[in-house]
Amino acid sequence: MNREAKAKMPGTHGLTETDVATSPEASPEATQPILSIxxxxxxxxxxxxxxxxxxxxxxxxxxxxxFGLVGESGSGKSMTxxxxxxxxxxxxxxLSGHAYFRGVxxxxxxxxxxxxxMGPQIAMVFQExxxxxxxxxxxxxxxxxxxxxxxxxxxxxxxxxxxxxxxxTGIPDPIRRARAYPHELSGGLRQRIMIAMxxxxxxxxxxxxExxxxxDVTVQHQVLxxxxxxxxxxxxxxxxVTHDLAVVNQTCSELAVMYSGRIVEFGTVASxxxxxxxxxxxxLLDSAPxxxxxxxxxxxxxxxxxxxxxxxxxxxxAPRCSFATEACLTGxxxxxxxxxxxxxxxxxxxxxxxxxxxxxxxxxGVLA
Amino acid sequence: MLQRLSFIPGRLLQAVPxxxxxxxxxxxxxxxxxxxxxxxxxxxxxxxxxxxxLRVQLGxxxxxxxxxxxxxxxxxxGNLGISFSFQRPVAELVFQAIPVxxxxxxxxxxxxxxxSIPLAAIAASGPNKPRDLLVRFFTLIGQxxxxxxxxxxxxxxxxxxxxxxxxxxxxNSPLDNLYYLFLPALTLAISISPVFIRSxxxxxxxxxxxxxxxxxxxxxxxxxxxxxxxxxxxxAIPTVSIIGITLGYLVxxxxxxxxxxxxxxxxxxxxxxxxxxxxxxxxxxTLFVGLFVVIVGILTDIAYTALDPRVNxxxxxxx
Numbered sequence: 001m002n003r004e005a006k007a008k009m010p011g012t013h014g015l016t017e018t019d020v021a022t023s024p025e026a027s028p029e030a031t032q033p034i035l036s037i038x039x040x041x042x043x044x045x046x047x048x049x050x051x052x053x054x055x056x057x058x059x060x061x062x063x064x065x066x067f068g069l070v071g072e073s074g075s076g077k078s079m080t081x082x083x084x085x086x087x088x089x090x091x092x093x094x095l096s097g098h099a100y101f102r103g104v105x106x107x108x109x110x111x112x113x114x115x116x117x118m119g120p121q122i123a124m125v126f127q128e129x130x131x132x133x134x135x136x137x138x139x140x141x142x143x144x145x146x147x148x149x150x151x152x153x154x155x156x157x158x159x160x161x162x163x164x165x166x167x168x169t170g171i172p173d174p175i176r177r178a179r180a181y182p183h184e185l186s187g188g189l190r191q192r193i194m195i196a197m198x199x200x201x202x203x204x205x206x207x208x209x210e211x212x213x214x215x216d217v218t219v220q221h222q223v224l225x226x227x228x229x230x231x232x233x234x235x236x237x238x239x240x241v242t243h244d245l246a247v248v249n250q251t252c253s254e255l256a257v258m259y260s261g262r263i264v265e266f267g268t269v270a271s272x273x274x275x276x277x278x279x280x281x282x283x284l285l286d287s288a289p290x291x292x293x294x295x296x297x298x299x300x301x302x303x304x305x306x307x308x309x310x311x312x313x314x315x316x317x318a319p320r321c322s323f324a325t326e327a328c329l330t331g332x333x334x335x336x337x338x339x340x341x342x343x344x345x346x347x348x349x350x351x352x353x354x355x356x357x358x359x360x361x362x363x364x365g366v367l368a
Numbered sequence: 369m370l371q372r373l374s375f376i377p378g379r380l381l382q383a384v385p386x387x388x389x390x391x392x393x394x395x396x397x398x399x400x401x402x403x404x405x406x407x408x409x410x411x412x413x414x415x416x417x418x419x420x421x422l423r424v425q426l427g428x429x430x431x432x433x434x435x436x437x438x439x440x441x442x443x444x445x446g447n448l449g450i451s452f453s454f455q456r457p458v459a460e461l462v463f464q465a466i467p468v469x470x471x472x473x474x475x476x477x478x479x480x481x482x483x484s485i486p487l488a489a490i491a492a493s494g495p496n497k498p499r500d501l502l503v504r505f506f507t508l509i510g511q512x513x514x515x516x517x518x519x520x521x522x523x524x525x526x527x528x529x530x531x532x533x534x535x536x537x538x539x540n541s542p543l544d545n546l547y548y549l550f551l552p553a554l555t556l557a558i559s560i561s562p563v564f565i566r567s568x569x570x571x572x573x574x575x576x577x578x579x580x581x582x583x584x585x586x587x588x589x590x591x592x593x594x595x596x597x598x599x600x601x602x603x604a605i606p607t608v609s610i611i612g613i614t615l616g617y618l619v620x621x622x623x624x625x626x627x628x629x630x631x632x633x634x635x636x637x638x639x640x641x642x643x644x645x646x647x648x649x650x651x652x653x654t655l656f657v658g659l660f661v662v663i664v665g666i667l668t669d670i671a672y673t674a675l676d677p678r679v680n681x682x683x684x685x686x687x
Binding site: 085086087090111117118119124126128131132133134135137142145146149150181183197198 | 577578580583584585586587588589590593598601602675676677678
């Protein structure tokens, strides 16, 4: 990080290890979120019309925290992640909002300064380990690439680090496997390679885009445990995008549920999953099998998610919602902070919110 | 890698019947052409007796299968016959011309790639943006202009007016040849690079949108290192077969350009031989071009194997 970039940063928070080490008495890291997304809106511009994909999303990830962003395909969760990583696909733009990483707005940085963060500060693990690795490059070299670029390691040292990282991710015989090409490895091994690659420069924030989806269920569990373990070891915060509530339950401490480009509910994993306040969250839970209650009937959510191009006024979930009233079809419910209910006052955390007119009734079980 | 290259001996063996087929076609095609070599050698005013004597001397009086047998037997001994028009062993003529044409072909291939790779990268970096449209416009023009016309225009501009390069001919040393062959090689490069640019452009666009390029970007890669390490090699794979086909085409297709630039290569030799009904020379040149195409086919497979570790042409699953 150069002097100019540092001058741009608001407050006292620097981006390098030394800054943190030299000002321990201030200790702002403990209170300030490592990642703070405020009012993020992403969209596609075509001529004069814009179609928003993500609409006014805000959330914070505290240092060392594991944050789950939950939603179905097309909810905008992956786009939010890609916007943070600066990897939005062609045509999709940040229309408004900010993404503060350790106090610095990522969207205000130059492309070069942003790339300097990718690897040593922010890293990403992708959904498809089958296609996310370069097919014509040995996996060891792909892991070594980041540390050569960012840490200035020699080819040999970087390869040594790559082999170390592969061993840390539980890949057997890492020295031999480092010379393998991606197609010679199984999906589980490839995802371990991706994790080794992402963590090789010791990032402070790890972005995971449904890293389990493409894996066998048995392997999913192993890789998930590994991810948790390594994030603890490396002291990295985790932003985890998934559609799988069970994975969030196992991995994350906080979550936000996205529907049609908006956050409809957020809070701690324990409170949201035990006491969902938004009908969509409730629908997600009711439609997923629960191994503690194998006899419980699965209740699917009727209908389909709305198409991004034709957004109706009112709550975007209203057409599929069995609790919807007149008010839901005309006005968009704001994301409001949850007030403790009489039913379960202890489970409600201060940092929780929901975007539903009838959330209190749902939480109290009146309508269940 | 070495294990994956173990298909080469098998491929060489497969090439034997192909080459045999080439000899068949080469031999009988020459005999299907109208005109008689004896008349061609002695001219219209020759007496029937002298024509008959020459036919016996050339073996043309024998049945065609016997002639073919003799042709094959001679071929195995490296004897391609005596050129009718030059009265010298054909093998000598051909082996003199091969290095000339080969340097022209390789030079033009190098130039074509030097033109195509940057232009394709520029075009692919912004699909449908002005720079892409410009590159695509130039590929259309490059493909639309006839080779000989481009050659003549380049001669007029760079050789006659600006005097940067010679009008034609061939140098005495390899370095000299870079100078002599630049304009003809450029002419060929201009005509073949549009195909390369199109193929590379579309494959580069698809590689740039791939997941592994997103992964590379997430590691902070951008610009030239990203292109070199992650894009080029993947994007080049589909273009390899086009390069292979083009190489074969260039060796046979450099006839016009060699004529325009007065280069003493296979093309000039072939053209002369056709004018003079010099059958042994026609056969030898055609045979060489056929052989070259077969070899390029094998080289293309080797290049595939070298570029893409997933390619396994051995037909055996790997342990």
